[in-house]
Amino acid sequence: MELPIYLDNNATTPLDPRVLEAMLPYFTNKFGNAASRNHAFGWVAEEAVDYAREQVAKLIGCTEKEIIFTSGATEADNLGIKGVYEMYQEKGNHIITATTEHKAVLDTCKHLEKLGAKVTYLNVKEDGLIDLAELEAAMTDQTILVTIMYGNNEIGVIQPVKEISAIAHKHGALFMTDATQAVGKIPVNVNEDGIDLMAFSAHKMYGPKGIGALYVRRKNPRVKVTAQMDGGGHERGMRSGTLNVPGIVGLGKACELCRLEMDAEAKRLSALRDKLENSLLELEESYVNGNREHRLPHVANISFKYVEGEGLMMAMKDLAVSSGSACTSASLEPSYVLKSLGLSDDLAHSSIRFGLGRFTTEEEVDYAIENTKKAVTHLRDLSPLWEMFKEGIDLDKIEWAEH
Amino acid sequence: MAYSEKVIDHYTNPRNVGTLNKDSKSVGTGLVGAPECGDVMRLQIEVDDNNVITDAKFKTFGCGSAIASSSLATEWLKGKTVDEALTIDNMDIVEELALPPVKIHCSVLAEDAIKSAINDYRVKNGLEPIELPKSHH
Numbered sequence: 001m002e003l004p005i006y007l008d009n010n011a012t013t014p015l016d017p018r019v020l021e022a023m024l025p026y027f028t029n030k031f032g033n034a035a036s037r038n039h040a041f042g043w044v045a046e047e048a049v050d051y052a053r054e055q056v057a058k059l060i061g062c063t064e065k066e067i068i069f070t071s072g073a074t075e076a077d078n079l080g081i082k083g084v085y086e087m088y089q090e091k092g093n094h095i096i097t098a099t100t101e102h103k104a105v106l107d108t109c110k111h112l113e114k115l116g117a118k119v120t121y122l123n124v125k126e127d128g129l130i131d132l133a134e135l136e137a138a139m140t141d142q143t144i145l146v147t148i149m150y151g152n153n154e155i156g157v158i159q160p161v162k163e164i165s166a167i168a169h170k171h172g173a174l175f176m177t178d179a180t181q182a183v184g185k186i187p188v189n190v191n192e193d194g195i196d197l198m199a200f201s202a203h204k205m206y207g208p209k210g211i212g213a214l215y216v217r218r219k220n221p222r223v224k225v226t227a228q229m230d231g232g233g234h235e236r237g238m239r240s241g242t243l244n245v246p247g248i249v250g251l252g253k254a255c256e257l258c259r260l261e262m263d264a265e266a267k268r269l270s271a272l273r274d275k276l277e278n279s280l281l282e283l284e285e286s287y288v289n290g291n292r293e294h295r296l297p298h299v300a301n302i303s304f305k306y307v308e309g310e311g312l313m314m315a316m317k318d319l320a321v322s323s324g325s326a327c328t329s330a331s332l333e334p335s336y337v338l339k340s341l342g343l344s345d346d347l348a349h350s351s352i353r354f355g356l357g358r359f360t361t362e363e364e365v366d367y368a369i370e371n372t373k374k375a376v377t378h379l380r381d382l383s384p385l386w387e388m389f390k391e392g393i394d395l396d397k398i399e400w401a402e403h
Numbered sequence: 404m405a406y407s408e409k410v411i412d413h414y415t416n417p418r419n420v421g422t423l424n425k426d427s428k429s430v431g432t433g434l435v436g437a438p439e440c441g442d443v444m445r446l447q448i449e450v451d452d453n454n455v456i457t458d459a460k461f462k463t464f465g466c467g468s469a470i471a472s473s474s475l476a477t478e479w480l481k482g483k484t485v486d487e488a489l490t491i492d493n494m495d496i497v498e499e500l501a502l503p504p505v506k507i508h509c510s511v512l513a514e515d516a517i518k519s520a521i522n523d524y525r526v527k528n529g530l531e532p533i534e535l536p537k538s539h540h
Contacts, residue, residue: 381420382470
């Protein structure tokens with residue numbers, strides 16, 4: 001077992017060697033521009049792109065023509081939301097999203113607000129899921145788009161996408177989802193789920209960075225987005241720019257591997273995750289954040305009360321994880337996602353996200369359990385709050401000097 | 404962000420972790436910060452009849468730099484008179500631990516903790532508290 005151990009697979013995943021192998025020729029002798037229609041170099045590249053498009057389409061149950069390649073999920077989120085806003089302006093200007101969305105969605109919505117959009121940010125319940133009745137109540141005849149993420153990046157909860165899309169459609173709005181954390185990890189089918197637009201990325205599913213896609217429905221209804229990048233009219237005019245052929249080949253291969261291995265992999269990962277989680281919950285005053293039933297198989301977000309996340313990560317030096325604490329940011333604000341669940345700031349500061357992946361072994365999980373337990377105990381020995389808790393002092397009754 | 408060797412050293416082997424009897428007249432306790440902000444420091448000093456700090460202990464809830472700042476503060480406090488202790492400036496801690504700008508608030512908190520402990524001691528012993536500069540973080 002090599003140290004440090006990578007348990008941050010929600011941030012990014014390592015490239016699968018099989019994906020790399022598929023990509024390599026397209027960096028060297030198969031270097032052609034997929035838009036070069038009049039020679040063999042272009043044809044070879046175009047063929048590779050077409051094949052990749054099929055591989056991607058197969059994973060999410062759509063047709064090849066519905067895949068628009070982008071530089072990643074952030075760009076796909078931007079293109080989907082801004083593109084719909086511009087295209088459907090005559091119909092309305094109202095967008096509904098949620099407070100726990102990724103910044104690529106939230107900041108895009110904020111940008112549109114400056115341009116005249118009305119945006120509703122739905123709160124989530126304590127378990128991280130949105131309230132369908134609240135969504136229903138927020139719909140107006142001006143609502144053109146509901147955009148709610150599939151699986152959350154920090155806590156892994158899976159939103160009731162099918163129910164959400166049904167509500168959106170009932171009111172004549174389109175439904176978009178940022179499925180960056182879900183595609184390739186759990187079954188996502190755009191037709192079964194009623195998805196009209198969907199953003200996702202290769203590097204969260206063992207593919208390369210710098211490539212992703214926006215799914216844009218072509219039938220029932222035919223969805224159109226206004227291009228946000230002007231140029232040669234690539235990708236059916238929706239996203240100009242020479243295609244990133246090696247990246248696209250990598251995304252395609254990554255999708256194929258996920259499709260073939262997903263069932264077994266999800267089972268393996270959720271067993272490992274449960275082992276990790278249950279062992280760590282043996283520590284006093286530790287809590288799982290987010291709904292434990294409706295969630296991705298590979299994520300565990302746990303708060304260890306009375307220790308601070310960043311300090312804790314320093315003691316877990318052989319583990320690459322992430323924390324909802326943000327002692328380094330100028331604002332010192334902890335994770336907005338955890339706060340949206342109604343977690344107090346101190347619990348949000350005490351959270352650690354473990355993200356397991358395809359290359360995580362049971363031996364590594366066992367090591368992580370031991371290492372984390374030791375670290376929490378070490379930090380609690382240093383923590384005045386832990387001492388006070390043990391003495392039975394009510395920390396909420398102390399007048400803290402806010403700073 | 405990489406931590407300096409000194410921060411790692413204090414974090415891994417924190418000096419003077421512990422608790423003094425807060426009810427003792429010779430002990431001053433400073434509890435600063437807030438759980439919501441992600442740092443709380445408790446720093447305690449024990450002062451003898453000659454106004455010399457004979458012992459110092461801390462416990463800190465916070466990041467590595469906050470723990471290191473308070474650990475270093477206890478090291479510096481021991482053997483100093485109370486008046487000398489008042490001259491410890493947060494920038495001395497920043498320099499010693501090579502704290503990056505985003506971590507300066509940790510050193511400020513440590514300075515606040517020192518001053519707050521001294522004030523607790525002064526008040527317990529019938530002295531006027533010194534005026535604390537308005538917290539600036």
